[in-house]
Amino acid sequence: MKLWLPVLAVTVANFVLKAIGPLALGDRSPSPTARRVIALMAPVLLAGLIVVELGGEDWANLNSPQVLGVGAAGVARWLRAPMLVAVVCGMAVAALLRL
Amino acid sequence: MRPATREGLVEGMRLGFGPGAAVFVLALSFGAAAGAAGWGLVLPVFFSMAAFSGSAQFALLTTLSPGGAVSAVATAVLINARYLVMSVALNDSLSGGRVRRALQAQALTDAAFVVAHQGGGRFDLPRLVGASAPQWLFWVAGTAVGVLTQPSPDLMNTLGADVVFPAFFLMLAMEELRRSWRAVVGAALGAAIAGGLLLVTAPGNALLGATAAALLGALPDDYPRRRRGGGR
Numbered sequence: 001m002k003l004w005l006p007v008l009a010v011t012v013a014n015f016v017l018k019a020i021g022p023l024a025l026g027d028r029s030p031s032p033t034a035r036r037v038i039a040l041m042a043p044v045l046l047a048g049l050i051v052v053e054l055g056g057e058d059w060a061n062l063n064s065p066q067v068l069g070v071g072a073a074g075v076a077r078w079l080r081a082p083m084l085v086a087v088v089c090g091m092a093v094a095a096l097l098r099l
Numbered sequence: 100m101r102p103a104t105r106e107g108l109v110e111g112m113r114l115g116f117g118p119g120a121a122v123f124v125l126a127l128s129f130g131a132a133a134g135a136a137g138w139g140l141v142l143p144v145f146f147s148m149a150a151f152s153g154s155a156q157f158a159l160l161t162t163l164s165p166g167g168a169v170s171a172v173a174t175a176v177l178i179n180a181r182y183l184v185m186s187v188a189l190n191d192s193l194s195g196g197r198v199r200r201a202l203q204a205q206a207l208t209d210a211a212f213v214v215a216h217q218g219g220g221r222f223d224l225p226r227l228v229g230a231s232a233p234q235w236l237f238w239v240a241g242t243a244v245g246v247l248t249q250p251s252p253d254l255m256n257t258l259g260a261d262v263v264f265p266a267f268f269l270m271l272a273m274e275e276l277r278r279s280w281r282a283v284v285g286a287a288l289g290a291a292i293a294g295g296l297l298l299v300t301a302p303g304n305a306l307l308g309a310t311a312a313a314l315l316g317a318l319p320d321d322y323p324r325r326r327r328g329g330g331r
Contacts (some may be wrong), residue, residue, distance in 0.1 A: 002168075003138060003142055003163075004142065005168065006159060006163060006168045006171055006172050006175075007142060007145070007146050007150075007159070009172045010146075010150055010152075010155050010156070010159050010172055010175045010176065011146070011149045011150040013172070013175075013176040013179070014150050014151075014152050014155055014176075014179055014182070015205065017176070017179055017180065017182040017183045017186065018182050018185075018186050018201075018204045018205055018207050019186065019201035019202075019204055019205070020183050020186055020187075021183065021185075021186030021187035021188070021189060021190040021204065022186060022189075022190050022193055022197055022200030022201040022203070022204050023197050023198075023200075023201050024187075025187065025190045025191075026196070026197045026200070027196075027200075029191055030190075030191050030220070033316070033317050034220075035191075035219065035220040036220065036316035036317065036318075036320070037220075037313050037314060037316035037317055038187075038188040038191075038220035038313070038316070039218065039219050039220035039282075039316055040281065040282060040285040040312070040313040040315060040316040041184070041185065041188045041212075041220075041310065041313045042212060042213045042216045042275050043272060043275040043276060043278075043282040043283075043285055043286040043289070044285045044286060044288070044289035044309060044310055044312045044313045045181065045185070045209065045212070045213075045289070045306075045309070045310060046209075046213060046268050046271055046272040046275060046286065047272060047285075047286035047287070047289040047290040047293070047309065047312075048289045048290065048292070048293035048305070048306045048309030048310070048312075049209060049265075049268045049306065050265050050268045050269055050272065050290065051290045051293040051294050051297070051305075051309075052293055052297065052302045052305055052306050052309075053264055053265040053268065054265055055293075055294065055297045055302075056297075056302065057297065057301060057302055058297065058298060059294075059297055059298065065259070066259075066261050066262055066265070069259055069262035069266070070262055070265045070266045070269055073262065073266035073269065073270065074266070074269045074270065074273065077269075077270045077273060078273070083117040083267070083270055084117055084120060086266070086270060087117070087120075087121070087262070087263055087266045087267060087270075090259070090262040090263075090266045091258065091259035091260065091262050091263065091266075092259065093259070093262075094259030094261070094262045095257060095258055095259040098256070098257055098259070
C-alpha cells in the first residue's frame with residue numbers, strides 16, 4: 001500500500017495535467033498570436049528534450065559516444081535512411097566507440 | 100469510421116512505431132529498475148498502463164526511497180508539467196465538449212504531439228491517437244519484460260541503447276525545423292534555455308522552462324521587416 005498510493009497519485013496528476021487545457025478552454029479558439037506560439041511548441045519542446053536527454057541533471061550524463069551516436073543517427077536520416085535504420089546506425093556508432 | 104480518420108490513425112501508428120521501439124528500450128530499463136527496487140511485477144506494469152509516462156515514472160522510482168513519498172510525487176508531477184502547456188496548445192484541434200476533449204488529450208505524449216503537428220499550431224487528432232497506441236503497447240510490454248528479465252544497465256549502455264531516445268527526438272526535430280526559420284530560432288532558444296537551466300535545476304524544470312522559447316511566436320509574422328520599416 002505504501003508504494004501504491006504514490007503511484008496512484010502520480011497517475012491521477014498525470015491525467016489532470018493533460019486534461020487541464022481542454023477543461024479550462026472548452027471550444028474557445030486561440031487568437032492568431034496564441035496560434036503562432038502554439039506552432040512553435042513542438043520544435044521548442046523537441047530541442048529541450050534533446051538537450052535534457054543528453055545532458056541530464058547538472059550536465060552530469062554528458063558522454064561523447066552518446067552524443068556522436070545521436071549525431072550519426074541524424075546524419076543517416078539526413079542521407080534519407082529510414083528512421084529505425086538511422087537509429088540502429090547511431091547505436092552502432094556509440095557501441096563501437098565504447099569498445 | 101470516416102476514411103480520413105482511418106487514414107490518420109494508420110499514418111499515426113506507422114509514425115509512432117519508431118518512437119515506440121525507443122520507448123520499449125526505455126521501458127526495459129524502467130521495469131528492470133522497478134524490479135530491483137522490490138516493486139514486484141504487478142505494480143510497475145499497472146503504473147505503465149495507467150500513467151504511461153516515462154519521465155514521471157522514472158522520477159517517482161528514483162526519488163521515492165531517499166526523499167519520502169510527498170516530495171517524490173511532487174517531483175514526478177513537476178517533471179510532467181509541460182503536459183499542461185501542451186494540452187492548452189492541443190485543445191483547439193480536439194472536438195466535442197470539455198470532458199470529451201479532456202479524454203482525447205490523454206493520448207498526449209511528446210512524440211505523438213510532434214507527429215500530429217500539421218504546422219501553424221494545428222494538430223491531427225487521429226494521428227495523435229494512432230501515434231500513441233504503439234507507444235503505449237511498447238511501454239507496457241517493455242516494462243513487463245524488463246521486470247521479468249532484469250537486463251543489466253551496463254549491457255544496455257554498451258549496446259548504445261541510450262542513443263535511441265535522443266536520436267528519435269533529433270529526427271523528429273529535423274522534420275519540424277523544415278517548416279520555418281522561426282522554428283529554427285525557437286528551437287535554438289529552447290535548447291539554450293534548457294541547457295542553462297540544467298545547471299541550476301532538475302531536468303523536468305529545465306524542460307518546462309524551455310517551452311518559454313515558444314513565446315517567440317508572439318512576435319508578428321513580419322516582425323524583422325516591420326521593425327526595419329518602422330525605423331526608417
